[in-house]
Amino acid sequence: DAGVIQSPRHEVTEMGQEVTLRCKPISGHDYLFWYRQTMMRGLELLIYFNNNVPIDDSGMPEDRFSAKMPNASFSTLKIQPSEPRDSAVYFCASRRRDRGLILPKMNTEAFFGQGTRLTVV
Amino acid sequence: KQEVTQIPAALSVPEGENLVLNCSFTDSAIYNLQWFRQDPGKGLTSLLLIQSSQREQTSGRLNASLDKSSGRSTLYIAASQPGDSATYLCAVTRSGGSNYKLTFGKGTLLTVNP
Numbered sequence: 720d721a722g723v724i725q726s727p728r729h730e731v732t733e734m735g736q737e738v739t740l741r742c743k744p745i746s747g748h749d750y751l752f753w754y755r756q757t758m759m760r761g762l763e764l765l766i767y768f769n770n771n772v773p774i775d776d777s778g779m780p781e782d783r784f785s786a787k788m789p790n791a792s793f794s795t796l797k798i799q800p801s802e803p804r805d806s807a808v809y810f811c812a813s814r815r816r817d818r819g820l821i822l823p824k825m826n827t828e829a830f831f832g833q834g835t836r837l838t839v840v
Numbered sequence: 841k842q843e844v845t846q847i848p849a850a851l852s853v854p855e856g857e858n859l860v861l862n863c864s865f866t867d868s869a870i871y872n873l874q875w876f877r878q879d880p881g882k883g884l885t886s887l888l889l890i891q892s893s894q895r896e897q898t899s900g901r902l903n904a905s906l907d908k909s910s911g912r913s914t915l916y917i918a919a920s921q922p923g924d925s926a927t928y929l930c931a932v933t934r935s936g937g938s939n940y941k942l943t944f945g946k947g948t949l950l951t952v953n954p
Contacts, residue, residue, distance in 0.1 A: 723883075750940055762929070762944040775941065810883060816940075826872050826891050829931075829942055831884040 723832035725811050731838045737799040740835045742811030743792055752812040752829070753786055753796050762810070768794065801839045808834045842867045842934055846945035853920055854953050861915040861948045863930035873913050874942065875904055876929045884929065888915075892935065920952045 931942035
């Protein structure tokens with residue numbers, strides 16, 4: 720497998736413009752996570768999905784941020800309108816739950832994409 | 841709320857030295873702890889995952905230990921090399937409920953000098 724694939728790798732946009740970040744998780748992984756990394760705050764979870772359903776979006780900073788997962792192999796994170804303080808590196812990650820258990824456990828590795836470096840000027 | 845702390849924030853060592861990176865977490869109810877490496881401008885590469893029932897995991901020159909009751913993990917790097925220079929991050933996955941997110945520390949920036 721090619722790993723988690725994110726696009727674009729770099730995005731420079733003007734304040735007020737719409738930005739869409741894309742992610743293709745590893746095939747067979749049940750969970751998909753969107754993280755944001757800044758120098759000040761480190762890695763913060765924005766939202767995560769289980770089987771394409773959003774489970775926890777408490778980290779989404781504002782209504783300007785939205786995320787979708789229309790199918791198991793694709794997710795988007797959209798910022799509209801973008802602001803300079805949104806400048807950061809955005810990571811997508813995926814992991815699968817343990818198999819064969821009644822209650823799912825998460826004793827599996829999470830794998831990250833290469834990230835999208837977003838600059839809003 | 842789970843908080844993860846990594847000390848030191850930065851570490852510089854000469855090549856060949858053995859070193860230890862530290863990670864502590866406030867809530868011991870975890871499924872596992874994962875160590876990552878991040879090179880400048882790159883994504884996170886998984887190094888080791890240690891489950892809550894385990895005390896140690898080894899991969900090559902890396903050895904991770906976990907003391908869940910005290911909320912601590914260490915990553916031991918033997919015979920360090922300049923290629924080990926990177927930021928090392930630890931992350932925990934909380935157990936119980938259905939929240940499977942990883943909570944990260946802010947990392948330790950390691951520089952191995954030739």
